[in-house]
Amino acid sequence: MKLLSEVTSWLKRNRTSVRMAFVLRIVSMALGSLFSLFWYRLLLRAMGDPLLGLFQNFQALTRLGGLGDFGITGALALKAGTLLGRKDDTGLRSLLSSARTLFLLLSLILCVVFVGLSPWLPQWLNFEGVSGAGSMKLLFAYGGINLGLFILGGYFASLNYAHGTVTWPILPTVLFAQILAPFFHWRLALLHMPLWIQLTPYLGSAVLVAFLAWRMLKWSHPCLGDLIPLRMDCAEWKTLIGASWWMYLLTLGTAIYVTTDRLVIGAVLGTAVIPTYQANYKVCELGITLIVTAAFVSFPKITQWVASPDAADRRRSIVELNRLSVFEIVLACIVTLGYLAFNNLFIGLWLDKAHRAPLALQAAFAGNLAVTCGGNAGIQLSMRAGEKGLKLAGLAALGAGLLNLGLSIASVKLVKNVPLALTGVAVATIIAQSIYSIYLSTVTSNYLGISAIRWVARCWALPIAFTVAAAVLKAIFPDDSLMDLGLLAGCYVLLFVVVCWLAGMNREILRAELAHARALLFFS
Numbered sequence: 001m002k003l004l005s006e007v008t009s010w011l012k013r014n015r016t017s018v019r020m021a022f023v024l025r026i027v028s029m030a031l032g033s034l035f036s037l038f039w040y041r042l043l044l045r046a047m048g049d050p051l052l053g054l055f056q057n058f059q060a061l062t063r064l065g066g067l068g069d070f071g072i073t074g075a076l077a078l079k080a081g082t083l084l085g086r087k088d089d090t091g092l093r094s095l096l097s098s099a100r101t102l103f104l105l106l107s108l109i110l111c112v113v114f115v116g117l118s119p120w121l122p123q124w125l126n127f128e129g130v131s132g133a134g135s136m137k138l139l140f141a142y143g144g145i146n147l148g149l150f151i152l153g154g155y156f157a158s159l160n161y162a163h164g165t166v167t168w169p170i171l172p173t174v175l176f177a178q179i180l181a182p183f184f185h186w187r188l189a190l191l192h193m194p195l196w197i198q199l200t201p202y203l204g205s206a207v208l209v210a211f212l213a214w215r216m217l218k219w220s221h222p223c224l225g226d227l228i229p230l231r232m233d234c235a236e237w238k239t240l241i242g243a244s245w246w247m248y249l250l251t252l253g254t255a256i257y258v259t260t261d262r263l264v265i266g267a268v269l270g271t272a273v274i275p276t277y278q279a280n281y282k283v284c285e286l287g288i289t290l291i292v293t294a295a296f297v298s299f300p301k302i303t304q305w306v307a308s309p310d311a312a313d314r315r316r317s318i319v320e321l322n323r324l325s326v327f328e329i330v331l332a333c334i335v336t337l338g339y340l341a342f343n344n345l346f347i348g349l350w351l352d353k354a355h356r357a358p359l360a361l362q363a364a365f366a367g368n369l370a371v372t373c374g375g376n377a378g379i380q381l382s383m384r385a386g387e388k389g390l391k392l393a394g395l396a397a398l399g400a401g402l403l404n405l406g407l408s409i410a411s412v413k414l415v416k417n418v419p420l421a422l423t424g425v426a427v428a429t430i431i432a433q434s435i436y437s438i439y440l441s442t443v444t445s446n447y448l449g450i451s452a453i454r455w456v457a458r459c460w461a462l463p464i465a466f467t468v469a470a471a472v473l474k475a476i477f478p479d480d481s482l483m484d485l486g487l488l489a490g491c492y493v494l495l496f497v498v499v500c501w502l503a504g505m506n507r508e509i510l511r512a513e514l515a516h517a518r519a520l521l522f523f524s
Contacts, residue, residue: 031174037282037350039182044275044351046189050130053271055195056278057127057262058139073154080159080224093223097231099155104230107151114144130271134194142196146203153210159224160216172212176205261408261425268412269421277422279350280357283343284369287335291328291373306384318448322504325377325459329503332373333466336366337492340474341485348480358419359478363471364426367464371430374463375437378455382440385447396439404432434460458503466499 044052076099080092114121121127122136133139184201217224262274305317340362347356383393411424437460445452473491477484 031179035179035182036286039186040279040282041350042186043182043189046186047132049272049275050270051132051195053266053274054127054130054133055198056274057266057271058143058195058199073151073158076155077158089223096159096224096226097229100227101230101232103151103155107148110151111144111148114147115141116144118144132192132195134196138194139196139199142199142203146206149203149206149210153206153213156210156213156217160213172209176208177202181205261404261429264405264408264412265422265425268409269418273418273422276355276357277361279347279355280343280362281365281426283335283339283346284365287332287339287369288372291331291335292376302381302384306381318450321377321381321448325455326504328373328376329459329463330500330505332370332463333496333499333503335373336370336467337470337496339369340366340470341488341492345480358423359471359475361419361423361426363467363474364423364430366471367430367467368426368433370463370467371433371437371460374459375433375441378441378444378459379437382443382447385443389443389447392443393440396436400432400436403435404428407431434464462499462502466495469495 043055047055076095080095118140119137121140127136127140181201181204185198188198188201262278265277266274302317302320305313305320343362344356347353379393382389384390407428408425411428412421415421415424438456441456441459442452445455470492473488473495477488477491479485
């Protein structure tokens with residue numbers, strides 16, 4: 001009992017700790033990543049390339065379907081975070097009573113509409129069943145139920161985030177969504193159950209995660225966890241929807257950017273090539289998720305500092321944003337170098353040599369990682385640069401997503417060689433993300449009153465440069481022999497030192513972070 005009390009007390013003290021959240025996310029993601037690689041291998045063996053490709057395409061589609069909240073989840077997090085920063089409890093209670101009603105209505109309406117259209121959606125979206133997939137109609141009906149739960153769970157998740165509860169939600173998500181659900185999916189796949197039945201464990205995990213998110217709110221801030229009153233306030237709805245429209249464009253553009261490569265490849269080249277494409281992107285995808293987490297757990301506090309009328313808080317937001325940007329660039333460099341050096345070896349050990357991708361495609365994946373992570377801090381802050389910043393971010397995200405989609409379609413349509421076509425899809429992502437990052441970096445720089453040229457040079461030009469240099473060195477030392485890997489590692493160490501120096505990593509930053517790490521380690 002004493003140990004449980006101490007752990008509970010420690011969790012309460014570190015509920016809003018950005019660094020502890022980042023440490024926990026690293027540990028949990030490391031475990032989750034190892035399990036995901038394990039599950040991917042087992043699912044590939046149990047389902048085969050075509051069925052697994054169909055499953056991955058459906059996952060991409062349901063992510064787009066998750067945009068059915070029209071950005072209200074993200075808008076609620078920003079609005080609630082701003083009101084918390086201003087300490088406006090009355091305004092916060094009024095906002096939440098109206099938001100609860102809106103979320104509930106939206107969840108029910110979209111679930112009914114999606115389930116009602118399920119007999120026709122597979123044909124409209126060109127989803128052809130493959131052997132062992134089962135009923136496509138029931139699969140899409142499952143998607144409608146999942147969409148409703150996603151919206152309801154998003155309400156509680158956004159309030160936890162706005163309140164700064166960034167440590168507690170990490171472990172349940174990993175346990176249920178990344179470990180238990182894939183395990184039961186694999187067991188059902190071995191029994192050759194229809195795909196819609198294989199996905200039911202993910203539905204169960206979504207219910208459990210949403211329930212725990214609500215309990216976390218009741219524990220940390222009971223007011224935010226209230227389920228009543230439900231109020232229909234048109235003025236509050238107008239305020240929330242006004243912000244959510246731009247957030248919707250932002251999430252829509254991001255979802256297009258993240259998911260349409262698989263949909264385009266599957267529609268034109270077939271789902272059988274998707275597992276190879278996804279397997280070689282796996283390390284980069286995990287790296288992006290890990291690094292962007294640093295911004296995710298940092299921005300509740302930064303949002304409140306930016307919204308604060310205190311000039312000292314605004315200055316602090318600039319210091320913390322700069323520190324965050326430095327770490328994101330350095331971490332992106334580490335993952336990029338490790339990926340290019342060892343991905344061929346990794347794929348051969350994890351799956352087989354037949355699933356390896358050419359160096360050009362790997363370099364494109366690495367470039368996407370570097371550009372995305374390098375510019376992430378500026379992109380995230382632009383959304384918080386007043387209402388104008390949110391509008392510009394939404395329009396920029398939509399434009400970048402559509403550009404990425406158009407270039408991807410052109411690549412698979414015009415290029416007949418499959419490996420070159422896949423590389424073109426990955427390069428399309430780099431082009432769109434680069435334009436997106438550069439533009440929003442200027443928005444952030446102008447809002448904070450800092451040099452846009454310096455910010456872009458560090459957050460875009462530097463990541464591009466070290467990716468190109470790393471790819472050239474890999475082409476010079478392409479073999480997986482100990483000699484080539486040793487020479488490549490030596491060159492990469494020198495490249496990493498140069499990147500740290502150019503990014504602005506110094507002793508003061510390292511010393512400060514080590515001090516915080518010691519404090520967390522000894523639970524002070």
